[in-house]
Amino acid sequence: MTQAQPTKGVVTTSVRTPDDLASRLTAQGWRVGIVSGAPTKAEALAAIGKALDFPSYYGRNLDALTDCLRDLEAPTALIWVGWEPFAVSSASDWGKLVTVLSDRVAEEGTLFSALFCVGAPETDLPSL
Secondary structure, three states, X not given: OOOOOOOOOOEEEEXXXXXXXXXXXXXXXXXXXXXXXXXXXXXHHHHHHHHOOOOOOOOOOHHHHHXXXXXXXXXXXXXEEOOHHHHHHOHHHXXXXXXXXXXXXXXXXXXXXXXXXXXXXXXXXXXX
16 A cells, blocks of 8 residues: 655654654655754754755855755655753744744745654553
């Protein structure tokens, strides 16, 4: 049975592990980059560039991120685990970065998705 190919990218959170997400997306023909951690804007921009194998001229700033995301030639997903410290410690920078990712997802052309892994909910909590 052939799986339907996605027709639109997403920005979302997931309780799945990065490896599980990557495996599922790769099976559907997506190119996948995984970022782990990166608690500052500078570290996040560098990690995204490395995870998505951006060219050496990537400037590690939001404008350069926008440009390189637009240059993607295959459906691409960025999976990010451990993003929470950046989001909490630098909400303004986090918001700007998520805006760049969201704007790219909304663009026509080559598909792009950003998936933010979150811890699985506790299922064995004692009743109160």
